[in-house]
Amino acid sequence: MTTVPASVVTSVVVPCFNESEVIEAFHEALLSALEPTGTAFEICYVDDGSNDRTRLHLKELSAADPRVRYTSFSRNFGKEAAMLAGLHMAKGDAVVLMDADLQHPPELIPRMLELHGHGYDQVIAQRDRTGEGILRTALSQTYYRLVRHFMDVEVIDGAGDFRLLSRRAVGAILSLPESNRFSKGLFSWIGFDTVSFTYTNVQRAAGRSKWGGRRLLNYGIDGLLSFNSRPLRLAIHTGLWLLLSALGYAAWTIGNAVIHGIETPGYATLIAAIVGLGGIQLATLGVIGEYVGRIYHEAKRRPHYVIRETDESAPSQPEPQVREAVWSK
Ligand code: UDP
Ligand code: MG
Numbered sequence: 001m002t003t004v005p006a007s008v009v010t011s012v013v014v015p016c017f018n019e020s021e022v023i024e025a026f027h028e029a030l031l032s033a034l035e036p037t038g039t040a041f042e043i044c045y046v047d048d049g050s051n052d053r054t055r056l057h058l059k060e061l062s063a064a065d066p067r068v069r070y071t072s073f074s075r076n077f078g079k080e081a082a083m084l085a086g087l088h089m090a091k092g093d094a095v096v097l098m099d100a101d102l103q104h105p106p107e108l109i110p111r112m113l114e115l116h117g118h119g120y121d122q123v124i125a126q127r128d129r130t131g132e133g134i135l136r137t138a139l140s141q142t143y144y145r146l147v148r149h150f151m152d153v154e155v156i157d158g159a160g161d162f163r164l165l166s167r168r169a170v171g172a173i174l175s176l177p178e179s180n181r182f183s184k185g186l187f188s189w190i191g192f193d194t195v196s197f198t199y200t201n202v203q204r205a206a207g208r209s210k211w212g213g214r215r216l217l218n219y220g221i222d223g224l225l226s227f228n229s230r231p232l233r234l235a236i237h238t239g240l241w242l243l244l245s246a247l248g249y250a251a252w253t254i255g256n257a258v259i260h261g262i263e264t265p266g267y268a269t270l271i272a273a274i275v276g277l278g279g280i281q282l283a284t285l286g287v288i289g290e291y292v293g294r295i296y297h298e299a300k301r302r303p304h305y306v307i308r309e310t311d312e313s314a315p316s317q318p319e320p321q322v323r324e325a326v327w328s329k
Helices: 023-037 054-064 079-089 106-117 135-149 168-172 183-190 213-226 229-258 267-299 321-327
Strands: 010-017 040-047 068-073 094-097 121-125 163-166 194-199 307-310
Touching: 010 023, 010 054, 010 106, 023 040, 023 054, 023 106, 040 054, 054 068, 054 183, 068 079, 079 168, 094 106, 094 168, 106 121, 106 163, 106 194, 121 183, 163 168, 168 183, 168 194, 183 213, 213 267, 229 267
Parallel strands: 010 040, 010 094, 040 068, 121 194
Antiparallel strands: 068 307, 094 163, 121 163
16 A cells, blocks of 8 residues: 555556457556555546557447546557657656556556655666677667767666656646657756666567567667767867878878888778778768758657547547458458
């Protein structure tokens, strides 16, 4: 039993993408974790354009229980967009963000609420890397070391999206308008009193992870680039050092020619210099291109997601049968 005052309303935000195999088990587990706390709560499910039966499950759950609400996207917009929609939906004083695949154990929520009761605005449940492949662990650790070195905000290994945010922390997150959302960075950027505790990593209950190697790599690059302009600075530094060494080399060659007379230097040095410089220029252009792309993306000011239906809109819009047959294949 926890010491959470009954007046605190808790919202649980759950992004779901193709989770029909696990959503019911998850919902049961969540209810059995929340009910004993005696707090008023709501569960905000966000269906991120799933093409299985997830949306129908959510619809049923919300029809059966007034504490359950849902929003469904018109297509898959990604987990970041789904979490943002959930934060917009949530009305609670404390908002818990968690995955639908039971990798974020619901039984930790009472502990998070308790810590929130002690005045923390962000409570992070940090997972260890039990049961993960050696390669993935090594790669992730290297990535976090790199990120810590390069980023202006602190991002901790294992501290993912399983966290509790206070109302003012949610307000701060919602006030950030950028469309390129790297939530790990955003959570860290808003600050506030933060506390974390560790739990043992759990494997997914059913279904498949949507994060293949390539998607993870892109996510990593996104994180690095979207949170600072240090890669640009790095490009400038490299360019300057190259310029200096080129000048030094030229001075040395001229000096050599003056002291020892003219000798023909090998063309290999030339080629190496040209190719090396070309490579660096291309890489730098790529870095600049990434930022320009991001500016272009932000400048369009598109909404982060498009809503197909919510629990409030659903009853007034009867399901078109034909479309249903196409979507829930
Ligand atoms: N998710 C989502 N949209 C996506 C991909 C994932 O809403 O495009 C949700 C998914 O349903 C789950 C959570 O984000 O609740 C974490 O996804 P997953 O388990 O695939 O990631 P992993 O745990 O492997 O990092
Ligand atoms: Mg998962």
